[in-house]
Amino acid sequence: MSFVMFAAIINFFLASLAALISFGIIRKVTGDLALSWRYSFIAFQILALSTLLTAIYELGIRSVAGISLQLLTYISHFVFVILAFFGLLYQYRILKGLTDRGVK
């Protein structure tokens, strides 16, 4: 087992754990805040998938159904970062709205 593969497997478990914690937070909050955490829940699942793809790539498998595994990994990272970006933006707007209300 290569070092990259070992680290990718650890990253897979950590990303899955992050998705689980996000799910736990969704159960504790309601409304818009729950919706913003739903973004991060899906984002961490996709990040876990991309780390798993990295581990598979390190096994020596270069393509799946004719699509480059490296490209698939980058696409999943791209989807993750987009979801994380909009999740953060959504939370920022919620918190900004709350603080504005607090000032008034």
Added chain:
Amino acid sequence: MTAANLLAIIVTVVGIAAALIARKTWLLVEDDLADSWRWILPSVPVYAISFAILVVHNLLQKYAVPQPVFSLAFSVSLIKKQAMLTIKIWEPIILVLKNIQVLVELLFLILVLIGLIRQYRLFQELYRKQGRG
């Protein structure tokens, strides 16, 4: 430039933009919530750095020239006889970059997890105070 490399560059740029939003959010909140955001805040640029390393790794792999990445030469002269030792490093730098990338990604996940656990505890406490727990 391949589609994969282009995607990696876009991911890095969006990651930096996300880091700016995380910073703005951190500036908005206070106390315990600010403490949890303090962990999430550095994680986002760390993720962007991890992808920047990946971009460099891919570029080095693609445009690797038939020249050594690092070259070190020693010349030893013992009275009249001479000895020459040359160290040339080729591929290892590329391999090390890939290792650094996964380690930085690991650091990102550890920071995110600490932030998430803190936020979870905070929301759990609020949930209990509201009498729903």
